[in-house]
Amino acid sequence: xxxxxxxxxxxxxxxxxxxxxxxxxxxxxxxxxxxxxxxxxxxxxxxxxxxxxxxxxxxxxxxxxxxxxxxxxxxxxxxxxxxxxxxxxxxxxxxxxxxxxxxxxxxxxxxxxxxxxxxxxxxxxxxxxxxxxxxxxxxxxxxxxxxxxxxxxxxxxxxxxx
Amino acid sequence: xxxxxxxxxxxxxxxxxxxxxxxxxxxxxxxxxxxxxxxxxxxxxxxxxxxxxxxxxxxxxxxxxxxxxxxxxxxxxxxxxxxxxxxxxxxxxxxxxxxxxxxxxxxxxxxxxxxxxxxxxxxxxxxxxxxxxxxxxxxxxxxxxxxxxxxxxxxxxxxxxxxxxxxxxxxxxxxxxxxxxxxxxxxxxxxxxxxxxxxxxxxxxxxxxxxxxxxxxxxxxxxxxxxxxxxxxxxxxxxxxxxxxxxxxxxxxxxxxxxxxxxxxxxxxxxxxxxxxxxxxxxxxxxxxxxxxxxxxxxxxxxxxxxxxxxxxxxxxxxxxxxxxxxxxxxxxxxxxxxxxxxxxxxxxxxxxxxxxxxxxxxxxxxxxxxxxxxxxxxxxxxxxxxxxxxxxxxxxxxxxxxxxxxxxxxxxxxxxxxxxxxxxxxxxxxxxxxxxxxxxxxxxxxxxxxxxxxxxxxxxxxxxxxxxxxxxxx
Numbered sequence: 001x002x003x004x005x006x007x008x009x010x011x012x013x014x015x016x017x018x019x020x021x022x023x024x025x026x027x028x029x030x031x032x033x034x035x036x037x038x039x040x041x042x043x044x045x046x047x048x049x050x051x052x053x054x055x056x057x058x059x060x061x062x063x064x065x066x067x068x069x070x071x072x073x074x075x076x077x078x079x080x081x082x083x084x085x086x087x088x089x090x091x092x093x094x095x096x097x098x099x100x101x102x103x104x105x106x107x108x109x110x111x112x113x114x115x116x117x118x119x120x121x122x123x124x125x126x127x128x129x130x131x132x133x134x135x136x137x138x139x140x141x142x143x144x145x146x147x148x149x150x151x152x153x154x155x156x157x158x159x160x161x162x
Numbered sequence: 163x164x165x166x167x168x169x170x171x172x173x174x175x176x177x178x179x180x181x182x183x184x185x186x187x188x189x190x191x192x193x194x195x196x197x198x199x200x201x202x203x204x205x206x207x208x209x210x211x212x213x214x215x216x217x218x219x220x221x222x223x224x225x226x227x228x229x230x231x232x233x234x235x236x237x238x239x240x241x242x243x244x245x246x247x248x249x250x251x252x253x254x255x256x257x258x259x260x261x262x263x264x265x266x267x268x269x270x271x272x273x274x275x276x277x278x279x280x281x282x283x284x285x286x287x288x289x290x291x292x293x294x295x296x297x298x299x300x301x302x303x304x305x306x307x308x309x310x311x312x313x314x315x316x317x318x319x320x321x322x323x324x325x326x327x328x329x330x331x332x333x334x335x336x337x338x339x340x341x342x343x344x345x346x347x348x349x350x351x352x353x354x355x356x357x358x359x360x361x362x363x364x365x366x367x368x369x370x371x372x373x374x375x376x377x378x379x380x381x382x383x384x385x386x387x388x389x390x391x392x393x394x395x396x397x398x399x400x401x402x403x404x405x406x407x408x409x410x411x412x413x414x415x416x417x418x419x420x421x422x423x424x425x426x427x428x429x430x431x432x433x434x435x436x437x438x439x440x441x442x443x444x445x446x447x448x449x450x451x452x453x454x455x456x457x458x459x460x461x462x463x464x465x466x467x468x469x470x471x472x473x474x475x476x477x478x479x480x481x482x483x484x485x486x487x488x489x490x491x492x493x494x495x496x497x498x499x500x501x502x503x504x505x506x507x508x509x510x511x512x513x514x515x516x517x518x519x520x521x522x523x524x525x526x527x528x529x530x531x532x533x534x535x536x537x538x539x540x541x542x543x544x545x546x547x548x549x550x551x552x553x554x555x556x557x558x559x560x561x562x563x564x565x566x567x568x569x570x571x572x573x574x575x576x577x578x579x580x581x582x583x584x585x586x587x588x589x590x591x592x593x594x595x596x597x598x599x600x601x602x603x604x605x606x607x608x609x610x611x612x613x614x615x616x617x618x619x620x621x622x623x624x625x626x627x628x629x630x631x632x633x634x635x636x637x
Contacts, residue, residue: 116357118338137226137282140172141290145297147175148271152301155264 005045012038013100021093023085025074029067036060164230167238167277171197175270187263194249194266198273201242205235227344228281236483237280237411240490243614244402245273247494247607251501252395254601257306265305265395272298272399276407285336285420286343289329292375292408296322299404303392314391317384321374328371335364345420352422365421369413369431376409378438378468382461389460390453390510394501397453401460402494406486410467414486417471418479431472436566438465443573447580452500452510455581456493462574463489463536469567470551475558481550488535488543488615495532495611499525502604503585512581517588522600526586528608533578535615538571543618 015038019031036059044052077085131139174197178190249269256262275295282288300322303315337343339360340351352361377385385405389397417423417431442461449455467489470482500510502525507515518526535542538549548571555564618625 114359116339116360118341118357135287137278137284137287138290140168141278141287141294144172144175144271144274145290145294148268148294148297148301151264151268151271152297155261155268155301155305156307 005042008038008042008045012042017096021089023082023089024077025071026068029064029071032067033060033064036063164228164281165226167201167281168226168228168274170200171270171274171277175267175274178267178270187259187266190263190266191249191253194270195246198242198246198249201238201277202246205239205242208235227283229283229345230281233415233483234280236487237407238277240487241273241276241280241403241407243611244399244490244494245269245276247498247611248395248399248402250603250607251398251498252393254603255394255501255505261305265302268298268302268305269399271295272302272404276403279407280411283345284343285345285348285416286333288412289326289333292329292412293326295404295408299396299400302396302399303388305396306393308391310387310391311393314384314387314389318388321381321384325371325374328367328374332364332367332371335360335367339364349420349422352420361421362423362427365416365423365427368416369427372409372413372416373434374409375405376413376464376468377405377461378434378464379441379461380437382438382442385461386454386457389457389497390451394497394504397500398494398497401456401497402490405460406464406490410464410471410486413468414471414479414482418474428472428474432469432560432563433472435465435467435469435472436563438462438468439567439570440465440573443570443577446574446577450512452503452512452581452585453497455512455577456496456500459496459536459574459578460489460493462570463493466548466551466567469563470554473551473554473558473560473563475554477550477557478554481547481554484543485547485551487618488547491611491614491618492532492535492542492544495528495608495615496536498604498607498611499529499532502600502608505604506600512584516584518586522586524605524608525600528612529586530582531612531615533582534575535619537575537578539575541619542615543622544615545619546622 012035015031015035019028019035022028022031036055040052040056040060043055174193178185178193249266252262252265252269256265272295275291275293275298278291279288279295282291300315300319303318304312333343336348339357340347342348348361351357374381389401392400413431417427439462442458442465446455446458446462449458463485467482467485470478470485502522503515503518504510506522507518509515531542535544538545538547548567552564552567555561555567
């Protein structure tokens with residue numbers, strides 16, 4: 001099964017690189033959505049189905065929709081600038097594959113993960129119980145951060161429209 | 163009752179946004195000022211805070227585990243004062259009422275974030291509230307939407323996200339090694355010694371994240387831009403408390419009372435502290451803009467606090483806490499002075515605004531108080547805090563660090579006197595271009611902060627004997 005994990009991680013890495021390297025914003029958003037989808041599979045394989053569902057629905061779904069909506073307000077890049085940008089970006093990140101290969105080789109050769117006697121994961125599996133009984137201060141935090149986000153939108157966009 | 167420090171501002175935030183016409187910027191400002199001052203006074207008369215939450219029946223609904231120890235009390239006091247000052251500065255410097263109303267709301271969000279950060283006893287919730295503070299401050303920094311402020315915000319945002327990556331990874335390791343994220347659980351895991359490599363690795367990652375949040379050298383790239391380009395009231399807030407609470411306080415709390423670190427961790431922290439002290443003091447010399455000079459000075463002063471935390475003797479920790487308070491108040495004062503100059507002359511460039519001593523007697527006098535306290539000149543509070551840190555270093559046989567800290571104080575005095583001489587003391591032929599009158603609110607802030615610095619300096623024996631600091635030394 002370790003082979004499947006390695007394949008998934010390699011695909012993840014490819015999508016991440018594509019997301020960063022692509023010039024078109026829509027392609028970057030699609031790359032991000034695919035990255036999240038693969039990440040959701042990895043999380044699912046790590047026995048956290050609920051986190052995987054959140055990752056898939058929020059990061060891969062909702063956020064992609066918001067990004068694509070935003071991108072739809074922008075203008076499409078011209079063909080000439082697209083070619084120039086692509087060349088610039090490739091030249092700027094020419095060293096990236098080299099670093100990945102060297103880092104991977106160093107990790108395989110030298111990294112020895114020590115054996116740990118880790119405590120077993122919490123037995124409570126119902127997320128509602130965890131949220132309402134154990135982490136309700138974090139829930140309050142979520143509400144406050146949403147309020148901060150609303151004010152961010154008001155400050156940056158609503159005032160400008162006026 | 164401690165829970166009220168989080169719930170009251172939250173309730174006020176909700177009330178202010180109810181759809182009633184009378185809830186305008188003026189009412190919001192008044193209610194927020196009352197809330198901030200209530201926090202200051204409730205900390206000063208703090209015995210009632212130890213009542214159980216059950217007294218208000220709140221405990222049945224909100225079962226948060228919060229900690230109110232002497233360290234938290236000092237932090238709450240500092241937050242209350244600086245946020246109040248920031249509110250008054252914004253009143254005089256923000257351009258529209260609508261913006262001021264938005265500013266108050268975001269200020270309340272950051273206030274809740276900082277209060278919760280100080281009181282929480284769980285490392286994951288701590289991270290959540292540190293981020294809440296940061297998100298509110300990102301928006302606040304760009305509230306006037308000028309190009310440079312947005313650039314400063316962007317730098318802060320990017321580096322803050324990098325810090326978050328470090329901190330989140332560390333949190334995952336803590337959860338993995340301890341099975342929980344409460345302070346007690348992590349502390350016990352360190353004491354038990356199983357998985358100590360993993361715990362130390364997580365602590366090191368956390369430390370990297372906190373160094374970025376503290377803005378110390380070499381992670382300081384965002385600080386000068388953020389402090390100098392933000393709106394004046396936000397500069398006061400940022401330099402006064404935000405980076406101190408989200409970075410320095412968290413470092414202090416975790417590395418003193420939660421993590422049990424052996425070996426070279428203390429030395430590494432001290433090394434970064436001393437590099438910050440020296441490098442930032444030297445960099446401050448080259449600045450022509452007062453706000454940028456103050457930003458570098460801030461990095462240098464945070465270095466002193468970090469140095470004392472690394473030393474970790476009880477005396478050093480007392481020095482760190484006192485210097486935290488001193489730095490928050492005196493840096494707020496100096497940024498208020500900068501706000502006055504910006505308001506009156508539209509610039510904080512030392513080469514443009516010179517010889518203002520006669521035109522701005524209050525600003526001139528109070529800036530002298532602020533800079534002398536920062537440089538560590540008696541009888542101001544800054545003198546005592548630096549003296550305690552240096553004595554603590556010498557008694558811990560850290561002679562080199564103590565010597566460098568002492569010598570850099572002279573450097574601090576030198577660049578501040580250079581600024582003071584140019585801006586206030588030089589006699590110029592032509593008076594500076596008078597743009598606007600200085601609002602009373604700003605003058606009041608200057609006098610209040612200067613009075614705190616002088617009062618705390620002269621009354622230090624009483625302060626040391628106060629219940630808060632006695633409790634601190636005992637703990």
